Amino acid sequence: MALTRFSVQFEGADLELSEYAWQLAADRLIEYDVEPCTAIEELQIGDH
Numbered sequence: 041m042a043l044t045r046f047s048v049q050f051e052g053a054d055l056e057l058s059e060y061a062w063q064l065a066a067d068r069l070i071e072y073d074v075e076p077c078t079a080i081e082e083l084q085i086g087d088h
Contacts, residue, residue, distance in 0.1 A: 069079060
């Protein structure tokens with residue numbers, strides 16, 4: 041979750057680092073079998 045939050049917050053400052061953090065986060069979702077809706081809830085995105 042922290043990698044995704046980092047990716048979003050620092051996208052404008054360092055696009056390459058942001059993309060790398062996003063890819064690491066996506067890889068961990070798959071590795072640990074985390075459902076996207078769980079990630080959204082943890083990140084407090086949207087109306088959740």
